[in-house]
Amino acid sequence: MQQTRTSERTMKNKTTVERTSDRELVVTRAFNAPAHIVFEAWTKPDLLKRWWAPKSFGVTLFECEQDLRTGGTYRFAFGRDAKNPEVFSGRYIEVTPPSRLVLTQLYERISEVGEAVVTASFKESAGRTHLTLSQLFPSKEALEGALASGMEHGMRVTLDQLDELVDSMR
Amino acid sequence: MNTETLAALGEPNRLRIIELLRAGPRPVNDIRGRLGLRQSQASQHLKVLKDVGLVEIEPRAQQRFYRLRPQPLKQLHKWLDRYRHLWEERFEQLDEIVEELAQKEKSDAADKNK
Numbered sequence: 001m002q003q004t005r006t007s008e009r010t011m012k013n014k015t016t017v018e019r020t021s022d023r024e025l026v027v028t029r030a031f032n033a034p035a036h037i038v039f040e041a042w043t044k045p046d047l048l049k050r051w052w053a054p055k056s057f058g059v060t061l062f063e064c065e066q067d068l069r070t071g072g073t074y075r076f077a078f079g080r081d082a083k084n085p086e087v088f089s090g091r092y093i094e095v096t097p098p099s100r101l102v103l104t105q106l107y108e109r110i111s112e113v114g115e116a117v118v119t120a121s122f123k124e125s126a127g128r129t130h131l132t133l134s135q136l137f138p139s140k141e142a143l144e145g146a147l148a149s150g151m152e153h154g155m156r157v158t159l160d161q162l163d164e165l166v167d168s169m170r
Numbered sequence: 171m172n173t174e175t176l177a178a179l180g181e182p183n184r185l186r187i188i189e190l191l192r193a194g195p196r197p198v199n200d201i202r203g204r205l206g207l208r209q210s211q212a213s214q215h216l217k218v219l220k221d222v223g224l225v226e227i228e229p230r231a232q233q234r235f236y237r238l239r240p241q242p243l244k245q246l247h248k249w250l251d252r253y254r255h256l257w258e259e260r261f262e263q264l265d266e267i268v269e270e271l272a273q274k275e276k277s278d279a280a281d282k283n284k
Contacts, residue, residue, distance in 0.1 A: 013265075033268040033269070
């Protein structure tokens with residue numbers, strides 16, 4: 001049983017997370033499908049509702065309204081309680097299927113922090129898609145604040161460096 | 171865990187100090203010498219690391235040795251890991267949908283060719 005789980009894990013595409021500057025976090029991941037399919041899953045509300053809220057965190061994406069075109073707006077309401085949801089809202093700066101999606105993102109509960117700019121780029125090669133997801137915060141403090149709230153995190157050191165450090169301390 | 175700890179680690183020389191101390195406690199002169207830092211620089215960095223609880227001082231004979239405190243780093247690691255885990259879980263759910271869409275596209279294409 002343990003063996004099976006381990007081999008499944010090694011089959012997974014690896015997710016990397018890195019802080020590339022004071023106010024930017026970058027996540028990368030590959031998918032075993034062409035870019036137009038990954039882009040579709042990123043942009044259709046009924047599909048977004050099935051993946052965007054991680055199940056083990058106990059949260060649900062309740063509402064997903066969007067006007068998917070340059071200048072169009074969107075609103076995601078999610079959380080544990082539909083009556084008192086967390087809300088991300090913003091507008092699309094660029095919508096270029098199937099390769100690029102750029103949008104602003106405001107966390108409404110702490111809107112005074114300002115908008116982040118999220119850029120998702122989908123590069124297809126040999127039938128697979130490489131996603132690079134960048135989140136550019138309005139300030140270093142905004143990134144660190146988001147981090148402190150538990151949603152985001154950041155530092156110059158990559159996770160792999162930290163993995164190594166922590167392993168050596170066990 | 172707090173943002174001060176993150177900021178403390180964001181400075182390259184402080185990260186080098188942390189890496190050096192993984193090998194064991196060292197006196198300030200040794201740290202300074204190995205990393206090529208000026209006395210004042212080394213003291214300043216060590217003070218920052220001590221203030222956020224990443225290092226502690228251990229008196230030995232006439233010297234003050236600096237020792238790594240792994241607890242904040244372990245906490246930090248847990249925190250960073252949670253963020254990566256958030257995206258990993260999203261992406262696993264996304265994998266299922268992507269596979270489903272790809273299968274559907276294949277079978278639609280096969281139907282067309284009939």
